[in-house]
Amino acid sequence: EVQLVESGGGLVQPGGSLRLSCAASGFTFSGFAMSWVRQAPGKGLECISTITNGGQTTYDADSVKGRFTISRDNPKNTLYLQLSSLSGEDTAIYYCAKVNSAYVYGYGGGLFDFWGQGTLVTVSS
Amino acid sequence: EIVLTQSPGTLSLSPGERATLSCRASQSVNSNYLAWYQQKPGRAPRLLIYGASIRATGIPDRLSGGGSGTDFTLTISTLEPEDSAVYYCQQYGNSPRTFGQGTKLEIK
Numbered sequence: 532e533v534q535l536v537e538s539g540g541g542l543v544q545p546g547g548s549l550r551l552s553c554a555a556s557g558f559t560f561s562g563f564a565m566s567w568v569r570q571a572p573g574k575g576l577e578c579i580s581t582i583t584n585g586g587q588t589t590y591d592a593d594s595v596k597g598r599f600t601i602s603r604d605n606p607k608n609t610l611y612l613q614l615s616s617l618s619g620e621d622t623a624i625y626y627c628a629k630v631n632s633a634y635v636y637g638y639g640g641g642l643f644d645f646w647g648q649g650t651l652v653t654v655s656s
Numbered sequence: 657e658i659v660l661t662q663s664p665g666t667l668s669l670s671p672g673e674r675a676t677l678s679c680r681a682s683q684s685v686n687s688n689y690l691a692w693y694q695q696k697p698g699r700a701p702r703l704l705i706y707g708a709s710i711r712a713t714g715i716p717d718r719l720s721g722g723g724s725g726t727d728f729t730l731t732i733s734t735l736e737p738e739d740s741a742v743y744y745c746q747q748y749g750n751s752p753r754t755f756g757q758g759t760k761l762e763i764k
Contacts, residue, residue, distance in 0.1 A: 575744065575755055575756075576693075576701065576744060577755070578753060578755075592752075626700055631706075636751065637750075637751020637753075638752035638753070639754060641753065642689070642746075642748045643703060643746075644712065646700040646701055647700060648700050649700055
């Protein structure tokens, strides 16, 4: 059974930093691209970062470019998202999502066949 | 960027009725790479349909997807209370991949 378990969310002050983690199990983690998708309160879905299976290529949405960094540790079956220079607009539930292919070409992830339960990031003073 | 427009914004129906949700793309979706996701309150999205009409594993056959090019639909043939959720379409055939804004389905 595929499982994706996010952690690391919480309350952070504007301008602060946070690192999210996503522990994966039930599939060959190194064989698939992975993404972070966020959902602001009461809003829709936004794919913000994607990383190919080997970590060789990453794609970031304009809204987070230069502030967020996606990475992965395949031997540890873990996906990460480093968040910095946070503002209130970054308040959201952050989901990790498995892409159904090893590689993606372009932005916005791909077909997301499994999702984690999400971790809430609240940016407030 | 392909803009996906979902309609209606909210749909309120009774158990046993048929629901038809629409997703219209601003330009043709490559290879009909169109997916539907279901999101219940407080839960993560779940993949329902991909390739416009292929049901994901475990999805009952009372849910079906159709359409091609720029016009796509998700049909739920016989509504059950558990179908109450927000439904999102996503195109993954063009970069950047994009989501629609969602349709809220309420079961009376």
